[in-house]
Amino acid sequence: MSTRRRSSEETELRRASLRLAAQFTALIVVLLGLAGVLVYGLVSAQTRDAAEQTLVSAVEFNSPREAPLDVFVAVYDDGRLAVSRNMPSGLPDEEALADVANTGESRRDTVTDGDRSYEVLTTRRGRDVVQAAVDTHEADEQLRRLSLALVVSVLAAGVVAGALSAWAARAAMRPMAEALALQRRFVADASHELRTPLTLLSMRAQMLRRRLAAETDARIDVHTDAETGAEIDAATAREEAVQAADEVVDDTKVLTGILEDLLMSADPRRSGPLEEVDLVSLARAAVRSLQPEATRRGLTLELDAPDPEVTVRGGQFALQRVFTALGANALDYARSQVRFSVLKSGRDAVIRVSDDGPGFPPGFSRQAFERFASARDRAESKPRDDGAGAAPRHYGLGLALVAEIAARYGGSVSALPAVNGTGGVLEVRLPATRKHSGSKGREV
Template sequence: MTAEELALRRTARRLALQFAAVIAVIVALVGVLAYALVAASVAESVDRELSISGQDLRGDEAPADTWVITVRDGRVASSKTLPAGLPDTAALDQAGRTGETVDTDVSADGRSYAVRTRVEGGLLVQVAIDRHESDEELTRLAWSLAGAGAVGVAAATVGGYLLSRRAMRPLTDALAKQRRFVADASHELRTPLTLLSTRVQLLRRRLAGETSPARLQSEADAVVADTAALTAILEDLLIAADDRPASVGVVDVAAIAAEVVTAAGAEAEAGGIALTLDAPSPAVAAAGEAPLRRVLFSLISNALDHAHSSVAVGVTEEQRIVRVRVADDGPGFRDGDRPFERFASDRTPGTGPAHYGLGLALVADVVNRYGGSVRVVKELPGGVVEATLPRA
């Protein structure tokens, strides 16, 4: 896991927890408000029932879970069998003594009763209502709100984490691309810049001394070649760092391959390598001309670096794809080689270093942008790299 991915996960977790905390506070406030409103409504309903019962009901007219106790001239009468804890004699005494309405709560045998005692026209009336059902309703409401809130907070946490990761992904990709660009630039530019600086210093010394024009011309040609190599590296870096959507057009792969092979002919001849092309024209693909040119240049350049005596470039047009194959008679690729990773290298005893640099990684990047693919063909002798592009 890369440093960018670790940073993405940490940031996403922090944002998700902060989002969940905000949601938890909102859910708690809404839950408390809802519970308070329902509790007030239940209390109002109980109060209304107490008032109606006390004013209009007598004796056996009391509904279920409601008891009416009357006291006249010291005689106590009730609507039905009274539960434990009733009547509330203290409330009866207080109401009879003061003439005021007295509201009390009585609890007995695990039950809770709302009790109202008042004096009505010389009659002392006490109404009691069982609050067990309303208390259970409020308890169920509290648990329901708590459960719904917990589920909501959990869902908000997961959703916040996923959304945070999605929102942070472009930034993370941009940072990763920036770091790769800096790493690529420092790796690729160090050697050509050092070589260019050395050649310029030598050229300055020779200009100061007595040097033949032919020697000066050779040094100047070397500086020009190094500058061209540096320009090519910069072009590769810019293509690799460009994350804009690929511009797709209709390009003749065979024609571009012919141009690149012609341009690389001098390098191949200088190395004693036979560079051949088999590309029946036209072979049109859906790609960009400049990036495709860099792809072919990188494939051929890599083959020339590893070939012993020959490099063969082939372009074929098939039903849905255009296939480009570059084969050399070098040592080829072994199991475990990573040619399409940036700056991967393989050192085989006795054969020297084999560096893939940015070239083949750039090939894979560009080809993938256009919906194609690239692979190493290990079934064939030598080093064979094959790229496919969608046919236009």
């Protein structure tokens, strides 16, 4: 691994660890903050209850001299006012005394004098009007000190939690980062090794095509085809060979594009360019490429395209893989027919591939798109082989790749209920780029 690649992976690991640590720290701070608010609320409520109890007890004293030192009492009796010693300025509250004397209803007030505040309770006891006041300065100071202590504790706990979570997150994520790096290297190495023979294959196919197309021998050589028994001439055979060479060249281009797309999908740090892709053209290409296999299996391929163009933004080769995977899955289970449909539905471009096979079992639509899942009972479908007498091996990756590609471009994939109770229907929805209109048409 190069120094630059190693440095990039270390930077990515550090950033991921810091993001995880920040999220954990934020959670810890929020939880501790809520606990601190709860504690502050409980202490504040207890303080208010204690002051209330002190006031209620103080108004029961018959004489101001009997009141505790931290409680100030005033008694108003027939124009005479008796107050506690060291009564602070601002007390007693004569307005409250006069009001209670006239109305007989108790009053609760707060009197402020400079930096001091007092809770005052004025009530009538028989013919007397009694007023009790409690200094809340010390209680307020205690609440302020408590709030400061809670804030400092939460911040300190946040710093400690951040440091510990950053260390733990880095230690926990390192094995995953190394596994991801190993996966990226494997995909890059495999793609590099496969790209070279594909390039050579493409070059040789192009050279073969030029050579076949350049032949100008006018002699007609008639011979019998070994498989069909039909008589064909050399010109026809040469034309078919040129067409086959063109198809090989096109297939190598598709395979090269798939390799590039695999490299993009294997490395989340890289994103391929998005372009407008016509799904109808991709569907036609998929039908053409799958037609020989469908003919060999005795199946009919249909393309239903109500609109001449249905475009989305994405990667051409990735979306081509969607059609290929859906078509290959349908061919494996179809009894006689596979149908591709490409249409517009509201703001979505819709791809549907249906077959007349056994269909999906109930409740299996989610599992169908998991890796290595077998969505349908292959024993109920028409038996297939690869031409050598052995059934092809399936790994359950095609539909999982379809789901990943659809999610990459903001879409979704689902298994729909079969029409008339039989067959399987797979639907991919992708955001369409613009509206299209056209006459309905079908290709077979």
